[in-house]
Amino acid sequence: DQSKPIEAGAGSEAAKKVKIGIYFATWWALNVVFNIYNKKVLNAYPYPWLTSTLSLACGSLMMLVSWVTRIAEAPKTDFEFWKTLFPVALAHTIGHVAATVSMSKVAVSFTHIIKSGEPAFSVLVSRFLLGETFPVPVYLSLLPIIGGCALAAVTELNFNMIGFMGAMISNLAFVFRNIFSKKGMSKSVSGMNYYACLSMLSLVILTPFAIAVEGPQMWAAGWQKALSDIGPHFVWWVVAQSVFYHLYNQVSYMSLDEISPLTFSIGNTMKRISVIVSSIIIFHTPVQPVNALGAAIAIFGTFLYSQSKQ
Numbered sequence: 001d002q003s004k005p006i007e008a009g010a011g012s013e014a015a016k017k018v019k020i021g022i023y024f025a026t027w028w029a030l031n032v033v034f035n036i037y038n039k040k041v042l043n044a045y046p047y048p049w050l051t052s053t054l055s056l057a058c059g060s061l062m063m064l065v066s067w068v069t070r071i072a073e074a075p076k077t078d079f080e081f082w083k084t085l086f087p088v089a090l091a092h093t094i095g096h097v098a099a100t101v102s103m104s105k106v107a108v109s110f111t112h113i114i115k116s117g118e119p120a121f122s123v124l125v126s127r128f129l130l131g132e133t134f135p136v137p138v139y140l141s142l143l144p145i146i147g148g149c150a151l152a153a154v155t156e157l158n159f160n161m162i163g164f165m166g167a168m169i170s171n172l173a174f175v176f177r178n179i180f181s182k183k184g185m186s187k188s189v190s191g192m193n194y195y196a197c198l199s200m201l202s203l204v205i206l207t208p209f210a211i212a213v214e215g216p217q218m219w220a221a222g223w224q225k226a227l228s229d230i231g232p233h234f235v236w237w238v239v240a241q242s243v244f245y246h247l248y249n250q251v252s253y254m255s256l257d258e259i260s261p262l263t264f265s266i267g268n269t270m271k272r273i274s275v276i277v278s279s280i281i282i283f284h285t286p287v288q289p290v291n292a293l294g295a296a297i298a299i300f301g302t303f304l305y306s307q308s309k310q
């Protein structure tokens with residue numbers, strides 16, 4: 001992984017840093033809001049397959065409207081583009097629904113602690129499936145990542161196997177998504193439009209599965225209950241989780257146009273710290289010191305990992 005070549009002088013270099021800083025801050029802030037509303041919705045309405053579908057549907061609709069009204073220019077795509085996008089969308093769908101199922105079963109902080117182990121999955125998949133080799137320090141950095149995640153998992157007060165496995169599956173799926181999208185992200189389609197197309201194709205893939213796993217009958221009955229438990233503003237929670245899901249992903253893909261995959265993965269880990277801390281405060285999640293220690297070790301490991309890859 002290498003940063004993109006620096007093409008301009010010191011002034012525009014500083015401007016670029018400010019721009020990336022703004023992308024990162026926006027990405028993290030949007031992600032924190034998404035995670036909070038997503039969990040509020042799941043607590044009242046535990047249908048993660050539907051809420052995952054709604055997030056994708058909302059993003060797809062927002063982008064279609066932007067294209068039709070010419071707020072954003074629609075990309076020029078051909079069959080080849082959609083064919084290359086398919087495996088990316090499949091991995092995105094699996095990673096998204098698995099993370100949402102996880103968050104419906106465990107604390108948001110726990111899902112994100114496990115998800116901070118994503119670099120370990122990336123190295124293991126690249127090593128064993130793609131035959132890529134890494135310098136020894138990269139492998140060593142996996143020890144605190146895996147050890148920290150394991151410590152956090154065994155000391156988690158509200159451990160749940162589906163919650164744990166969902167986060168693990170999400171890690172694996174997102175590693176494949178990143179590998180496939182490296183091949184598929186073309187220069188002619190911007191990060192924003194690439195993510196828009198990804199949402200649309202993922203929506204097509206996910207909808208039949210969401211209907212098969214949960215289905216309209218369950219959704220309708222649960223909806224009535226959530227409305228009577230929470231009140232009419234429950235609808236706004238659903239809107240918020242859907243809109244913010246799209247926005248944070250859109251900004252993260254826009255920043256991918258500007259930064260290397262490595263800088264992106266460091267930004268993603270820092271994003272998880274803000275989500276873990278804010279969700280623990282907002283949801284009063286009980287945390288034991290040893291549990292927090294596990295999370296800290298895992299996150300420290302991801303920093304060692306990024307250092308050793310540089």
Ligand code: 3PG
Nearest residue numbers: 095096097099100115174
């Ligand atoms: C999702 O619902 O897709 C997950 O919350 C995504 O997690 P991430 O974008 O933080 O990896």
